[in-house]
Amino acid sequence: MAAKPRYPTGVHPLLREETARRRRIEARFVDAFAAAGFDEVVLPIIDYVEPYASLVDSAAAKQSYRFVDREGDLVAIRADFTPMLARALAPSIADGDLPLRLFYRGDVIRVEASRLGANRELFQIGAEIVGDDSVDADVAMLRLASELVPSPSIVYNDVSIASTLIAQSDSVRDALAAKRMTPDVPAALRTIVGKLISGEATIDDVAPFAPEAAARLCAISDALGEDDVFSLHLDDIDGRSGYYTGLRFSVFTNGAKVAQGGRYDNLYERFGRRAAAIGFTFTIDDLD
Amino acid sequence: MRIAIPKGRLQDRALAVFADAGYDVPDDADLKTRRLVFDRGGIEWIFVKDGDVPVYVEHGAADAGIAGLDQILEHECTAYQPVEFPFGRCKMMLIAAPGAPPLTKVATKYPRITRQFLDGRGVRAEVVPLSGSVELAAVLKLTSHVVDLVETGETVRVHHLELQDVIAEISPRLIVGKTFYRTEPKLVRELIARVEEAVNVSKV
Numbered sequence: 001m002a003a004k005p006r007y008p009t010g011v012h013p014l015l016r017e018e019t020a021r022r023r024r025i026e027a028r029f030v031d032a033f034a035a036a037g038f039d040e041v042v043l044p045i046i047d048y049v050e051p052y053a054s055l056v057d058s059a060a061a062k063q064s065y066r067f068v069d070r071e072g073d074l075v076a077i078r079a080d081f082t083p084m085l086a087r088a089l090a091p092s093i094a095d096g097d098l099p100l101r102l103f104y105r106g107d108v109i110r111v112e113a114s115r116l117g118a119n120r121e122l123f124q125i126g127a128e129i130v131g132d133d134s135v136d137a138d139v140a141m142l143r144l145a146s147e148l149v150p151s152p153s154i155v156y157n158d159v160s161i162a163s164t165l166i167a168q169s170d171s172v173r174d175a176l177a178a179k180r181m182t183p184d185v186p187a188a189l190r191t192i193v194g195k196l197i198s199g200e201a202t203i204d205d206v207a208p209f210a211p212e213a214a215a216r217l218c219a220i221s222d223a224l225g226e227d228d229v230f231s232l233h234l235d236d237i238d239g240r241s242g243y244y245t246g247l248r249f250s251v252f253t254n255g256a257k258v259a260q261g262g263r264y265d266n267l268y269e270r271f272g273r274r275a276a277a278i279g280f281t282f283t284i285d286d287l288d
Numbered sequence: 289m290r291i292a293i294p295k296g297r298l299q300d301r302a303l304a305v306f307a308d309a310g311y312d313v314p315d316d317a318d319l320k321t322r323r324l325v326f327d328r329g330g331i332e333w334i335f336v337k338d339g340d341v342p343v344y345v346e347h348g349a350a351d352a353g354i355a356g357l358d359q360i361l362e363h364e365c366t367a368y369q370p371v372e373f374p375f376g377r378c379k380m381m382l383i384a385a386p387g388a389p390p391l392t393k394v395a396t397k398y399p400r401i402t403r404q405f406l407d408g409r410g411v412r413a414e415v416v417p418l419s420g421s422v423e424l425a426a427v428l429k430l431t432s433h434v435v436d437l438v439e440t441g442e443t444v445r446v447h448h449l450e451l452q453d454v455i456a457e458i459s460p461r462l463i464v465g466k467t468f469y470r471t472e473p474k475l476v477r478e479l480i481a482r483v484e485e486a487v488n489v490s491k492v
Contacts, residue, residue, distance in 0.1 A: 153471070155470055177368075178368060178369040178370070178461075179368040179369065179370045179464075179469075180368075180369055180370050180371065180372060180461075197370070198477075199473065199477065233470070233473075236470065250470070252467070252470065252471060255348075255467065255471050256348075256467065257467055257470075
């Protein structure tokens with residue numbers, strides 16, 4: 001028998017059964033998106049690095065494969081759809097078009113696998129609503145995400161709470177990221193940071209620091225109603241929020257994270273057109 | 289719940305912390321067997337090389353564990369670090385060969401931390417990854433410098449090396465995987481509370 005072909009770390013072909021499985025899952029997503037009024041767009045597999053330089057932090061930038069193309073420009077293989085869609089879309093949006101409901105699918109390539117045995121080549125499907133900053137859009141996207149996988153559990157929060165506190169003292173970033181109080185956190189913030197770390201914080205606790213985010217989370221939680229799929233975790237905080245500006249959520253199924261999403265109301269502005277936006281991306285390789 | 293215990297330098301202290309916290313941990317007789325996984329009191333205790341604890345926890349193969357900040361940083365582990373321990377503290381330092389030559393080559397067990405430190409300083413130097421007795425590289429002039437943990441400074445003194453810079457203050461931490469934290473909040477809260485309590489009591 002001939003030896004099995006070898007491939008670079010993190011990539012592999014899908015043969016007949018795996019391809020059939022992938023296409024089944026894909027079809028389920030595409031049907032759900034179409035039923036909810038989303039139109040598909042296709043984005044290029046490589047793009048210039050320069051237009052994204054200001055919004056990607058250096059850690060994230062290092063996750064993409066970059067090289068110099070024949071014209072001497074620095075280009076990267078697609079590692080994140082969201083900013084690419086914003087750049088592609090922003091100049092062509094007419095006022096009457098909004099809100100837009102769009103979805104996209106394809107591979108992204110990351111230099112470092114983020115999970116054990118995770119692929120470097122990941123197949124993702126994502127959707128977003130552009131030009132709608134309402135609570136209704138937030139709730140619509142949360143609900144749509146919950147309908148795409150069996151027995152989902154969705155954790156949500158608002159990144160602006162943490163960024164408001166970090167703006168007051170950078171020490172808060174480390175404390176929240178590690179979930180441990182540090183001596184550098186100023187006295188005025190110790191109570192709220194302590195509660196966010198221990199998970200005791202309620203919306204009332206954060207309201208004095210981030211009133212808009214607190215009101216918004218209340219509205220979202222009311223609209224979602226009694227539903228144990230969704231849970232507000234005010235302690236679900238990363239040290240850095242990237243381009244996210246408000247609602248942020250993760251979708252878990254069978255104890256594994258399969259999707260993430262959130263609101264990025266300033267992203268389109270960076271490409272020349274103000275438009276609020278909210279979206280999510282599923283990594284299909286992780287699904288059954 | 290599966291908890292990863294680092295073999296080596298931190299093993300005894302790590303087990304003592306969980307014992308103080310009221311957990312049924314594997315005892316000496318257990319550890320004399322060559323097994324690496326023990327079921328005690330509903331918890332699976334796994335024994336792995338200290339540098340592998342962040343890897344197990346990061347990828348969800350273990351739910352929690354005890355790891356030094358050196359290994360957490362080297363593996364760019366994003367797990368939460370809710371408890372910092374008072375024992376096993378040391379410093380990650382830049383150490384020069386006798387006569388303090390210019391910084392051209394650095395031997396280390398921590399290539400990633402070293403690279404970041406050099407980049408941060410804007411220094412162009414070659415990093416030589418080694419797996420042990422790193423100071424010897426400077427003594428034998430394999431490299432101009434080494435980056436390593438310094439506890440008492442005895443190794444450095446004996447070999448007439450020069451401490452040049454503190455790169456990081458290192459302490460062991462309880463680390464908890466992000467997915468476990470999200471999916472089992474009650475178990476996590478209890479674990480953190482009990483470990484914190486044990487640390488506070490033993491401090492007195």
